[in-house]
Amino acid sequence: MLNHGAVDRIFHALGDSNRRAIVERLSRGTMSVSDLAKPLDITLAAVVQHLQVLEESGLVRTEKIGRVRSCQLEPGGLRVAEDWLSNRRGLWERRFDRLGELLDGPERPNPTPRKKAKT
């Protein structure tokens, strides 16, 4: 069962291109906040805010070691979003398959029961 609040937070977090750029970079390894900020065209304060949204959504984990905050991807968060998408796609595809069967098959008021396999 998916928690809808969690799904909402994850898709909200992924809806921003700077936050996706952070996820993209962290998929290649753990990184400090200042290293993360370098190639991004936004202030360090903005990076920290984006990280907070990502952390609250469960997509990223950060840890302060001495004076450096280290950031790490949480693959489970990505998995929640993948599952949401593949479940919706699966529902649609199964519906489409059943529609195809109905169009192919003969008219019948009730579904024909399947033959039971010998036990």
Add this chain to the structure above:
Amino acid sequence: MLNHGAVDRIFHALGDSNRRAIVERLSRGTMSVSDLAKPLDITLAAVVQHLQVLEESGLVRTEKIGRVRSCQLEPGGLRVAEDWLSNRRGLWERRFDRLGELLDGPERPNPTPRKKAKT
């Protein structure tokens, strides 16, 4: 190869909870705009705007038949988002596996070549 503009449009579209509710409903079947709007707590005009964003992102296709606009999910759009997520997760997991191998294995300056299988 993923088109980054397409990925941006898809995640931007999925970042809104009303648009995800539309995707959710369309995963269960084709629907008219007014049927789609019924359970949503927003105006019909807002639903039309959300549909436009979803259509431009490639997640939904709409077609006007007579006076009714019919809406249908485009599963390929969901697939693009799934692929983006699973590729990021895959990169992270492979990196993590390699790190585990490095920590487990003995120190060696060069990787040991694998034995060739007999052909």
